[in-house]
Amino acid sequence: xxxxxxxxxxxxxxxxxxxxxxxxxxxxxxxxxxxxxxxxxxxxxxxxxxxxxxxxxxxxxxxxxxxxxxxxxxxxxxxxxxxxxxxxxxxxxxxxxxxxxxxxxxxxxxxxxxxxxxxxxxxxxxxxxxxxxxxxxxxxxxxxxxxxxxxxxxxxxxxxxxxxxxxxxxxxxxxxxxxxxxxxxxxxxxxxxxxxxxxxxxxxxxxxxxxxxxxxxxxxxxxxxxxxxxxxxxxxxxxxxxxxxxxxxxxxxxxxxxxxxxxxxxxxxxxxxxxxxxxxxxxxxxxxxxxxxxxxxxxxxxxxxxxxxxxxxxxxxxxxxxxxxxxxxxxxxxxxxxxxxxxxxxxxxxxxxxxxxxxxxxxxxxxxxxxxxxxxxxxxxxxxxxxxxxxxxxxxxxxxxxxxxx
Amino acid sequence: xxxxxxxxxxxxxxxxxxxxxxxxxxxxxxxxxxxxxxxxxxxxxxxxxxxxxxxxxxxxxxxxxxxxxxxxxxxxxxxxxxxxxxxxxxxxxxxxxxxxxxxxxxxxxxxxxxxxxxxxxxxxxxxxxxxxxxxxxxxxxxxxxxxxxxxxxxxxxxxxxxxxxxxx
Numbered sequence: 002x003x004x005x006x007x008x009x010x011x012x013x014x015x016x017x018x019x020x021x022x023x024x025x026x027x028x029x030x031x032x033x034x035x036x037x038x039x040x041x042x043x044x045x046x047x048x049x050x051x052x053x054x055x056x057x058x059x060x061x062x063x064x065x066x067x068x069x070x071x072x073x074x075x076x077x078x079x080x081x082x083x084x085x086x087x088x089x090x091x092x093x094x095x096x097x098x099x100x101x102x103x104x105x106x107x108x109x110x111x112x113x114x115x116x117x118x119x120x121x122x123x124x125x126x127x128x129x130x131x132x133x134x135x136x137x138x139x140x141x142x143x144x145x146x147x148x149x150x151x152x153x154x155x156x157x158x159x160x161x162x163x164x165x166x167x168x169x170x171x172x173x174x175x176x177x178x179x180x181x182x183x184x185x186x187x188x189x190x191x192x193x194x195x196x197x198x199x200x201x202x203x204x205x206x207x208x209x210x211x212x213x214x215x216x217x218x219x220x221x222x223x224x225x226x227x228x229x230x231x232x233x234x235x236x237x238x239x240x241x242x243x244x245x246x247x248x249x250x251x252x253x254x255x256x257x258x259x260x261x262x263x264x265x266x267x268x269x270x271x272x273x274x275x276x277x278x279x280x281x282x283x284x285x286x287x288x289x290x291x292x293x294x295x296x297x298x299x300x301x302x303x304x305x306x307x308x309x310x311x312x313x314x315x316x317x318x319x320x321x322x323x324x325x326x327x328x329x330x331x332x333x334x335x336x337x338x339x340x341x342x343x344x345x346x347x348x349x350x351x352x353x354x355x356x357x358x359x360x361x362x363x364x365x366x367x368x369x370x371x372x373x374x375x376x377x378x379x380x381x382x383x384x385x386x387x388x389x390x391x392x393x394x395x396x397x398x399x400x401x402x403x404x405x406x407x
Numbered sequence: 408x409x410x411x412x413x414x415x416x417x418x419x420x421x422x423x424x425x426x427x428x429x430x431x432x433x434x435x436x437x438x439x440x441x442x443x444x445x446x447x448x449x450x451x452x453x454x455x456x457x458x459x460x461x462x463x464x465x466x467x468x469x470x471x472x473x474x475x476x477x478x479x480x481x482x483x484x485x486x487x488x489x490x491x492x493x494x495x496x497x498x499x500x501x502x503x504x505x506x507x508x509x510x511x512x513x514x515x516x517x518x519x520x521x522x523x524x525x526x527x528x529x530x531x532x533x534x535x536x537x538x539x540x541x542x543x544x545x546x547x548x549x550x551x552x553x554x555x556x557x558x559x560x561x562x563x564x565x566x567x568x569x570x571x572x573x574x575x
Contacts, residue, residue, distance in 0.1 A: 038477070060482060
């Protein structure tokens, strides 16, 4: 027994600590080193962040180089496929182009309307600068759906920057290095997109299903019926994670598990180039024109002060107005209270009159019956069964129309 | 059968082939761990590391395995050091099995491999879920575990041939 335990300990020690001739480190050292890295990588020290960033830069570039042959084969295969369906595609595209041309005109109208309305709302609108980025690593992991793009903090990419394929949303940046960044795709399990679904304008959250589609979650049960098959989902802008009004995908209700799925417009496995949106707050054309007109004061601070003082004046005026109105309303309220009190007193009086009337009615009935049945109810002789006049028993007898007992 | 002149450059590259395969598999976009087929994936580095550490292949440096893990984490987007820890744990268990085995048996190795990958995948899942709040699908882990186990036998035949060609 003791020998077998010794053997076990020797084997364990040998596995953990013994280095063979070619090995530079023992396995135990490397295991501890791995744990140390896991812990360190979660701390936000500048040195660690820089080291991580450098490692990532090297690895991403190396991964890109190593993937060149594979990407070449893949692209050659896709090209061959494209050539084989060239004519059919041409016909289809021609039809689509005609349709898109007509749609484009209406889109332009809607866009200009939208700009106008936005400028009316707050005087500011977001203009976006989209920069083209190349997908350098598209490593499809079973657990994480992400891509690496060749634009980083150097090009003002930040965590949360929205990424597009043409005009369709693809994902958002979750990790930024100097010359590259990682984009979490919409299909990832950790991706949550607040969307509006039309027709019906249903608000929902689309969560990636870890495969090729998204799944609608967090929606009120009574709104599910409002969703149609092939309905369009676009970003609602809730939570300010994604810009509002960006197309995401179409609703797919043909699922066997009765889940409401979203077919994304973009095919995330075929991404070569994407657009990264860098938001900048720019004044609208209306404001620019106004600024040009009021060219007297070039000092923007002065303009702001003027605006604020104007606003203050308006507020003071409206405040006085409100105070006056308040006073008037108070007087009116007092008068109304008085009126209510008078009406209450009147009501009380009426109630008393009605009660008295009821009593009089009863008395009248008694007197009428008394004339008829008094002989039956009175006790005149020594052994008669009647009652003494004026007693409650006598009254009851009269009311029972002369019946002495029940 | 291809025969190499020893000390030839091509022969040297050939001896480094397992390590090269490991690094290509972690760097390359074409990941055997994810073949874009529904309910099918397997972890090639796990098989490779386990087999060659078990056979005490002299070119299989632990430090290189550790680095391959780091690169895998960076490319896949997992917390840095997690794959390194997984790979090193495989090395530890494989070395332990080698030390206690007197007469090697492929079937025993195979089931021991199942135990190890199940344990390591469980550790990975727990760490990612509990400490890093990753939303993960456990079915994918189970499928990956199952196919990695199945493919061990297939790959061990190729690896055996590779080692035999070197000894010849």
